Amino acid sequence: MIQGVKRVIALGAATAALTAGVAFSSVGAAEAAPQHTVAAAAHGGKQKCHVVKGYWTKTWHKPTRDRHGKVHPGYWTKTWHKAHKVCHR
Structure with a gap:
């Protein structure tokens, strides 16, 4: 029974780590997206x-x-x- 509890805790920790990784990677991708308005303003149109x-x-x-x-x-x-x-x- 103790082994089953340890397994559930380990799976929960792994799921939390994967979820946090996905959240941080999506935030980084959104920040790295090109800003079209800035590029048009830099060239003066x-x-x-x-x-x-x-x-x-x-x-x-x-x-x-x-x-x-x-x-x-x-x-x-x-x-x-x-x-x-x-x-x-």
């Missing part, structure tokens, strides 16, 4: 930004030779470029 839509490009892959000496022909693939923001001063 003189940057001109626009969003470039995502787009496809064709990419050529050169012919290759494998370890047996056989040549594999080149080929085209389509590559997707995600949308992104571009800023100019």
Whole structure:
């Protein structure tokens, strides 16, 4: 019976430690979040930004030779470029 009580106390202490760790890590992540208003104020709002839509490009892959000496022909693939923001001063 004493072993069972000790086990319950140990599990309770471990749970409390994990809960405290999660609370402190979430507070640290919230403090480290970027402040968008400060960055805009630091540049004086003189940057001109626009969003470039995502787009496809064709990419050529050169012919290759494998370890047996056989040549594999080149080929085209389509590559997707995600949308992104571009800023100019």
